[in-house]
Amino acid sequence: MDKQEAKRSLTEIMAKFTGYVGKRLPQDVLDKLAQLREGEDSPLARVVYDSMFENQEAADKLDRPCCQDTGVIEYFVTAGAGFPLLGELREILGEAVRRATKDAPLRHNAVETFVEKNTGDNTGTRVPWIEWDIVPGDCVTIEVYMAGGGCSLPGAAKVLMPSAGYEGVVQFVFDVITSYGVNACPPLLVGVGVSTSVETAAMLSKKAILRPIGTRNPNPQAAEMELLLEKGLNEVGLGPQGLSGKSSVLGVHIENSARHPSTIGVGVSVGCWAHRRGTIRIAPDLSYEILSHKEAVL
Ligand code: SF4
Known part of the structure; x- marks a missing residue:
């Protein structure tokens, strides 16, 4: 296959x-919703969960997005330095x-x-947003994420003084979720x-x-904080669509880096x-494997 043909493919x-991705939820999300x-x-909470599964069935049957807000498209690329189309990937995405905006279709x-x-086509300055991680090898793994207006609304970041400690981290998470969490559609x-x-x-x-969902941070203390935050946020009792219930969250995941001694960023x-x-993982010959969805056919 020549380069032009490979780009097209x-x-x-x-x-x-x-x-x-706009039409079908990944398997781990479906499994967690079922759980x-x-x-x-509560009959109300069960009916709301049932409606989520009916919504997914309808999206499948009609071949339409499962929520009208298909978001701003973000790609997280882990690219092998030897992947043959590395230099062309930004243009390709x-x-x-x-x-996809035309064919799926996706909302503008x-x-x-x-x-x-x-x-009008879901592209613009620095959009789709692309994050890169270059690693050894010749395959590329691409995560597609649809950042909807509702689910991105509760996003926030702050730098705490080190004296705030990990208690300050927990307080910040609770403040953000209890102030804005219901602007997204729980469970979150x-x-x-x-x-x-x-x-x-x-x-x-x-x-x-x-x-x-369900994976844990490899650091045992971070993993324990994930569990404690999950437990605490579930006690808030947002329930599906914020209509109250036993759970508020699909899960809590923490990712961390080393920090400057005078700051804790959260x-x-x-x-x-x-x-x-x-x-999706793509090999140099452009054969691919979809890792997030069971029995996916493109
Ligand atoms: S928060 Fe609600 S409206 Fe927004 S993308 Fe999620 S399901 Fe759709």
Whole structure:
């Protein structure tokens, strides 16, 4: 396959996969929603969970997005330095978004700032947003995330004085979720970044919600904080769609980095019940494997 043909082929794969992610929830989210539904004994909460599964069935049947807000598209790319189309990937992903917007279809969500005009194709300055991690190897793994207006609303980051300690981190998470959490559609997937400055904490909090639900931070203390935050936030009792129930969250994930001794940066990013995230691994010959969804066909 020559380079032009390879570019066309990868654009098509990524356009189809981006559209697919808008329509079908990943398996870990479906499994967790089913588990939370089983744990509810309030008839209202169970009906709301049932409606989420009916919504997913309808999206499947009609081949339409499972929420009208298909978000701003963000790609998190872990690229092998030897991947043959590394230099072309930015252009490919931009074109994939344009194509998915038309074919899926996806709602037009990119407003060019200062110009204040909707671009009409979900692309614009630095959008789709792309984060890069270059690693050894020749494959590329791409996470697609649809950052909806509601689920991104509760995002916030702050730098705490070190005297605030980890208690300050917990207080910040609770303040953010109890002030804005119901603006997203619960149960929520809460990502927490613990780091050194606002931008590193905010980015790590976003990476935290890309982790499969149920995975734990490898640091035992961070993993314990994930569990304690989950327990505490569930006691707030937001329930599905904020209508009260036994659970508030799909989970709490923490990602961390080393920090400057005089700061503790903390960031919070939130995913909603319709957590549209997908992971695809692409080999140098452009054969691919979808890691996030069972039996996915593009
Ligand atoms: S919070 Fe999620 S489910 Fe609710 S409207 Fe926004 S994207 Fe859709």
